Amino acid sequence: MDVSQLRACTSTRRLRSIHALLIISGRIRDVFFPTTLVSLYSRLGDLRSATLSFAHTPNKNIFSFNSIIATYIHHGLPFDAGRCFRSLLLAGPRVRPDEFTFPVALKASLDLSYGKAMHSLVGKLGLGWNVFVSSSLMHMYSRFGAVRDAEKVFVEMPERDSGAWNAMVSGFCQNGMAADAVRVFSAMVAEGVRVDRVTIASVLPVCAPLDDLLLGVAIHVFAIKQGLDVELFVSNALIDMYAKMGCVEGARQKFDDMLDRDLVSWNSIISAYEQAGKPHTALELHSEMQNSGVQPDVLTLVSLASAVAQSGNALSGRSVHNYITRRGWDTDDIIAGNAIVDMYAKLGKVELAQRMFDRMPVRDVITWNTLLTGYSQNGLADEAIDVYETMEQSEGIRPIQGTLVSVLPAYSHLGALQKGMRIHAQAMQIGLHSDVYVGTCLIDMYAKCGRLNEAVALFEKEIPRASSGPWNAIIAGYGIHGYGEQALRIFSQMELEMVKPDNVTFVSLLSACSHAGLVDGGQRCFHVMQTKYGIRPVVKHYACMVDLLGRAGDLDAAFGLIRTMPIEPDSAVWGALLGACRVHGNVELGALASEFLFKIDPENVGYYVLLSNMYAKTGDWDGVNDVRSLAKRRHLQKTPGWSSIEVNNKVNVFFTGNQSHPQYENICKEMVILLAKMKSLGYVPDYSFVLQDVEEDEKEHILSNHSERLAITFGLMNTSPKTSIKIFKNLRVCGDCHNATKFISRITEREITVRDSNRFHHFRDGICSCGDYW
DNA sequence: ATAGGGTTAG
Structure with a gap:
């Protein structure tokens, strides 16, 4: 033996x-x-x-x-x-304990103080001379975020092998200190220390955070020279590096060149295609992987879930979920659970996302963010806010950047200024108020909640403006308030500061121009976008242009643009044309636009209403009835219009013709007095906004009962003279009410702001900021 | 007879 x-x-x-x-x-x-x-x-x-x-x-x-x-x-x-x-x-x-004990035993340290105790023991036993011991101490320090202590150990080491250098490189990498990692790596090369596969595999992941493809390629070349590029870990790290730098071809090349691939190789290439927005290739690779006999793990399924979410295939979503559930990963692995919530949210199945969320035994801040974003992105602002408020009450969950970025748009959407401001305060508490992403959302929130000045102040003084995001937000802000000239001025400033505009910038600019009726300016932007910046217009740009030309009355040009655009017009494009036809009374073209709309977006009631409005205006009651019966056959109901006004911290909501408000009688009395004054100043009711075929008196009564009119009158009665009045309307403001509000602002000497579903209207002394391009 | 490190994720 x-x-x-x-x-x-x-x-x-x-x-x-x-x-x-x-x-x-x-x-x-x-x-x-x-x-x-x-x-x-x-x-x-x-x-x-x-x-x-x-x-x-x-x-x-x-x-x-x-x-x-x-x-x-x-x-x-x-x-x-x-x-x-x-x-x-x-x-x-x-x-x-000897020099063999510590390299292993240090891995058992659960926190920094335990690790430090180990370190002092190493000192007492005089084992610091051993490279294994010291390198292990470095890893321990790096693991607990104390890279500086690791560096100290490194500096004090009597001699250093490749492993010690690697420990320093990976220490910096894992603590997000990419530049330092690269510095150590370069020093290593300069001092002639042998670089091995571990070095390469540790340093490659920093290229993406540094956004330095050149560095990545240089390391790749270096690895080839050293014959290290064929190593599995190195190859896998290379695939990921190329993928993260947005170079799927590079990743694919490396993957195809490999002689043997492991699970990580497959996971990396699948996630590469998923992140490159090519979900179908990702799914194909997954079946190839299974054919080659490699069993997927949680990470594979996480990428797969994202790919499925992108592909929009709810059925595959179900099967991915089933697969994950069968292995028990849905409840065992928080990342897998989060991925499922995210997948369902992106597939538009918010209820299923909520159900998965409810089933998860442990939730972290990402879980909450994912659900919150799910609601927010699916247009369910109220639910998103509920999620946020519940999250605030749960133990141990603190909001992070992504949380604020998701919840702020919900407040913007609802115009909830007070709550939005609370988020601003929280952002300040956690030091995120100057963060570009949070800041951009704050600019948007203040602008959409009517505080354009606050938005401008943030933009001017607080938020870094080297990227397009904040610029886009402030341009859009000026736009919805009707200040097209300022939007254009900001754009010039942006060019001056050499910030590269993107397609969002031009969407904001074009809609700003259309709100302000700046046809020339808009056309110039549309041109500059393509010639100077090489941005090919997407369908949204065309929608803005049609809106711009159409509202300004050039329906021929608008329709001409639709006919010549190289991409398929969507409902927004036709909707813009229909809206313009409504304003300018072109029934024929409006009917044509509606035909397309009823096909592309048959569920949207708004278009039926618009078309029937047009028929009503010309007295074509047969046309009105046809449209109405079509909508009825499709089981569509007109979205009830409502307006709200906040007085003494209480929100009052008025529906059209709503007589249930306790002050309804008084509001009517006040309205009669007001109407007489308005008429004496030349107000003529525009009955074309009345959609019912009734007598003139009745029409006047119907107009006076529009929700925005009720809310404004209520506001006049319940706030002190000279103070401004702010109204919120869920749909677009009625044309006659718009005109009436101009008179009301003059008679009462009040500033009146109406925020409708599209934009802001600031009325002052008989004039609206929109210049009647509403 | 015993020792350190590296790649993929929501």
């Missing part, structure tokens, strides 16, 4: 029989044998036998302890490893 026989054992069964012989012969009392058995059992995966062998070892020496500690660590049991380490310390003066 000798060591070679022991080592040759490839099964626990064989090992156990030799173990029995050792016991029978009594040689087990030689500490050498049980200790060897510990590591052999461990290597064969028999943790129980390894543990027993250690327990029955007489006169345990340092080899015994080192073996059992390593065994526990390799089996992912740091707690047990720590327990053994402590018993080693208590084992008496004959057995002391």
Whole structure:
């Protein structure tokens, strides 16, 4: 019986029989044998036998302890490893930890103070000279975010091997200090230290955060020269680097060149295609992976869920969910759970996202964000806000950047200024108020909640403006308030500051121009976008242009643009044309636009209403009835119009013709007085906005009962003179009410702001900021 | 007889 026989054992069964012989012969009392058995059992995966062998070892020496500690660590049991380490310390003066003990035992440290205690023990035992020990200390420090301590160990090391340098490189990498990592890597190369596969695999992931493809390529070339590019870990890191730099072809090339691929290789290439917005290729690769016999893990499924979300295939979504559930990953792995919530949200299945959320045993801030974003992106602002408010009350969850970025648009959407301001305060508390993304949302929120000045102040003084986001937000802000000239001025400033505009910039600009009736300016932007910036217009740009030309009355040009546009017009484009036809009374073209709209977007009631309005205006009651019966056949109901006004912190909501408000009688009396004054100043009711075929008196009554009129009159009665009045309307403001509000603002000497579903109207002294391009 | 490190994610 000798060591070679022991080592040759490839099964626990064989090992156990030799173990029995050792016991029978009594040689087990030689500490050498049980200790060897510990590591052999461990290597064969028999943790129980390894543990027993250690327990029955007489006169345990340092080899015994080192073996059992390593065994526990390799089996992912740091707690047990720590327990053994402590018993080693208590084992008496004959057995002391050595340079083999620490590299393993340090992995059992659960926090920084434990690690520091280990470090001082290393000092006391005089083991700091050993590169393995010191490198392990560096890893320990890096793991707890104390890179500076790791660096100190590194600097004080008497000699450093590649492993020590690697520890420094990866320490910086894992703590997000990409530049330092690259610095150490370069020094390593400069000093002629041998760079190995670990070095390359550690340094490659920093290229993406540094946004430095050139660096990535340089490292790749370096790896090829050293013959390291064929290493599995290096290849995998290269695939990921190319993918993250937006270079799927590079990733694919590397993947195809590989002789053997492991799970990580497949996961990386699948996620590469998913992140490049090519979900179908990702899904194909997944089946290829299964055909090649590689079993997917959680990460594979996480990428798959994102790919499915992009592909929009709800059925595959279901099967991905089932697969994850069958393995129990949906509740065991928070990332998998989050991925499912996200997938359902992106597929528009918010109820299923909510159900998954409810089933999750543990939720982190990402889980909350995902659900919140799901509601927000699916247009359910109220639900999004509910999620946020519930999150605030749950233990241990603090909002992060993504949370604020998701919840702010919900407040913007509802015009909830007070709540939006609370988020602003919270952003300040967590130091995110100057963050570009949060800041952009704040600009948007203030602008959409009627505080354009606040938005401008943030833009001017607070938010970094090197990227297009904040610029787009402030341009859009000026736009919805009708300040087209300012929007154009900001754009010039943007060009001056060399900030590159993107397609969103031009959507904001074009809609700003259309709101202000700046036809020339808009056309110039549309031109500049293509010639100077090489941005090909997307359908949204065309919708803005049709709106711009149409509202200004050039329906021929608007229709001409639709006919010549190189991409398929969508409902927004035809809707813009229909709206323009309504304003300018072109029934024929309006009917044509409606035909398309009823096909593309048959569920949207708004278009039926617009067309029937047009017929009503010309007195074509047959036309009105046709449209109405069409809508009825499709089981569509007109969205009830409502307006709200906040007085003394109480929100008052008025529906059209709503007589249930406690002050309704008084509002009517006030309205009669007001109407007389308005008429004496030249107000003529525009009955074309009355959609019913009724007598003139009745028409006047109907107009006076429009929700915005009720809300304004209520506001006049319940606020002190000279103060401004702010109204919110869920649909577009009625044309006659718009005209009436101009008179009201003059008569009452009040500033009146109406925020409708489209934009702001600021009325002052008989004029509206929109210049009647509403 | 015992030792360190590296790649993929919501």
